[in-house]
Amino acid sequence: MDEETFERVRAVVASIPPGRVLSYGDVAELAGLRSPRLVGRIMSEDTADLPWHRVLRSNGTAAEHLRHRQLELLRAEGVLAQDGRVSMRRYRWST
DNA sequence: CGAGTGACGCTCG
DNA sequence: CCGAGCGCCACTC
Numbered sequence: 001m002d003e004e005t006f007e008r009v010r011a012v013v014a015s016i017p018p019g020r021v022l023s024y025g026d027v028a029e030l031a032g033l034r035s036p037r038l039v040g041r042i043m044s045e046d047t048a049d050l051p052w053h054r055v056l057r058s059n060g061t062a063a064e065h066l067r068h069r070q071l072e073l074l075r076a077e078g079v080l081a082q083d084g085r086v087s088m089r090r091y092r093w094s095t
Numbered sequence: 096c097g098a099g100t101g102a103c104g105c106t107c108g
Numbered sequence: 109c110c111g112a113g114c115g116c117c118a119c120t121c
Contacts, residue, residue, distance in 0.1 A: 010098040023103085023104085023107095023118085024102075024103050024104080025103070025104055028099045028103085028104095028116095034116070034117075035103080035104095035115085035116040035117045035118090035119085036104060036116075036117095037101070037102095037104090037116055037117055037118080038101055038116085038117055038118075039102085039103075039105095040101065040103055041101070041102080041103095041117080041118065042102095043102050044101080044102055047102090052102080055102080056102090057102085057103065057104080058103080058104060058105085059104090061100075063101095063102040063103095064102090065102080066102060070102095
């Protein structure tokens with residue numbers, strides 16, 4: 001793992017505006033990575049000071065151990081979920 | 096070097 | 109909706 005990749009991912013996640021979300025795949029692409037798994041791994045290492053809750057799966061769901069808190073944090077930003085899933089079509093951050 | 100695993104993604108049935 | 113398969117990168121036995 002090189003430091004640069006790590007920082008790039010952090011930069012992308014940190015740049016997601018409140019009320020918007022991105023999928024792991026999106027983050028990977030924006031960070032110039034070839035695999036979304038890398039993003040997941042990096043996120044699991046250190047999410048301090050990062051709006052990690054704005055990153056979910058492409059289908060709008062989140063990982064089991066984070067699901068509850070994540071939806072809670074998103075709800076606080078105006079991102080409402082139905083049946084535990086976020087409508088990516090509406091909240092996906094596209095530039 | 097091979098096999099398993101993970102905050103993943105996409106397609107197909 | 110659910111599971112199965114395959115691809116992906118890095119890391120640990």
